Amino acid sequence: MNIRRRLIPGAAVTAVTALGLGALSACSSTSAAGNTGKFDVVASFYPMAFLAEQIGGSHVHVTSLTQPGQEPHDLEISARQTAQLQESDAVLYLKNLQPSVDDAVAQSEIKTKIDAASLTTLEDHGNEVGGHAARQDTQQGEESAGKDPHIWLDPVRYAQVAQGVAKAFEKADPGHAADYAKSTAALVKRLDDLDKQYAAGLKDTKSKVFITTHAAFGYLAERYGLTEEAINGLDPESEPSAARVRALESMAKADGVSTVFYETLVSDKTAKTVAKDANLKTDVLDPIEGITAKSRGSDYFQVMQSNLKALRTALGAR
Numbered sequence: 001m002n003i004r005r006r007l008i009p010g011a012a013v014t015a016v017t018a019l020g021l022g023a024l025s026a027c028s029s030t031s032a033a034g035n036t037g038k039f040d041v042v043a044s045f046y047p048m049a050f051l052a053e054q055i056g057g058s059h060v061h062v063t064s065l066t067q068p069g070q071e072p073h074d075l076e077i078s079a080r081q082t083a084q085l086q087e088s089d090a091v092l093y094l095k096n097l098q099p100s101v102d103d104a105v106a107q108s109e110i111k112t113k114i115d116a117a118s119l120t121t122l123e124d125h126g127n128e129v130g131g132h133a134a135r136q137d138t139q140q141g142e143e144s145a146g147k148d149p150h151i152w153l154d155p156v157r158y159a160q161v162a163q164g165v166a167k168a169f170e171k172a173d174p175g176h177a178a179d180y181a182k183s184t185a186a187l188v189k190r191l192d193d194l195d196k197q198y199a200a201g202l203k204d205t206k207s208k209v210f211i212t213t214h215a216a217f218g219y220l221a222e223r224y225g226l227t228e229e230a231i232n233g234l235d236p237e238s239e240p241s242a243a244r245v246r247a248l249e250s251m252a253k254a255d256g257v258s259t260v261f262y263e264t265l266v267s268d269k270t271a272k273t274v275a276k277d278a279n280l281k282t283d284v285l286d287p288i289e290g291i292t293a294k295s296r297g298s299d300y301f302q303v304m305q306s307n308l309k310a311l312r313t314a315l316g317a318r
Contacts, residue, residue, distance in 0.1 A: 121166030206316030
């Protein structure tokens with residue numbers, strides 16, 4: 001499914017780009033991808049680059065196709081980036097998230113192609129995700145459901161992906177297999193700990209319902225017994241109807257919702273309009289599609305901790 005997303009304003013992209021690549025580790029760059037003397041990995045966007053860096057450590061050179069601050073869904077592969085794919089040892093991507101990446105990978109002759117979506121299970125998600133079965137029966141909503149690609153926001157699924165990536169690295173670069181296995185075990189342990197923190201932190205809350213700009217947090221909601229109500233479903237490019245907004249306002253009152261969440265890489269206009277009409281607060285819930293100066297943390301784990309804090313506040317955690 002081709003999910004189109006709004007770009008952040010050009011000035012913001014310029015500002016973020018000017019920051020350079022400080023948000024990524026020393027072994028990651030957006031420069032030359034191949035012939036570095038290391039295991040050269042091209043990653044499609046931040047969650048994939050983070051996995052490659054954590055698993056590969058000093059043995060890998062990671063190149064991200066998506067620049068810091070760039071909305072990943074709208075990425076168009078350049079001729080230079082296509083050449084980078086050909087020169088690299090492996091590519092790590094998430095199929096159906098970035099169509100231009102899918103096309104470039106399919107046409108490339110790179111030996112090791114790792115599709116993160118094939119390493120765990122994907123589900124169909126629409127406007128409403130999680131909650132009771134009776135509510136799920138009415139999930140059809142205004143936005144057609146589709147395979148949800150946001151698997152990295154569920155620590156359990158992300159750990160499954162990490163283990164699959166490690167096996168691919170070990171096979172492609174057997175000389176460093178033991179180190180890859182060791183690094184992956186440590187990463188999975190951190191993800192397991194994060195899962196436990198979320199489970200404990202969201203177990204006892206006044207409300208179990210939260211509103212987001214689009215349905216990026218469906219796997220997270222299902223994992224921890226919550227219900228995500230998305231203004232725009234899986235596609236935030238569309239505008240919600242008046243009926244959808246009225247339904248959200250009624251739901252917010254009935255379920256004790258206090259906050260409408262918006263993101264860092266897309267416009268907050270719709271979220272703030274809905275919040276104002278419903279007399280609700282707004283806050284950031286970051287889908288971690290990229291790390292920028294606006295991110296509440298410098299890496300995946302820090303932003304996930306910030307997201308947990310925001311959810312606990314919004315849901316009235318006891």
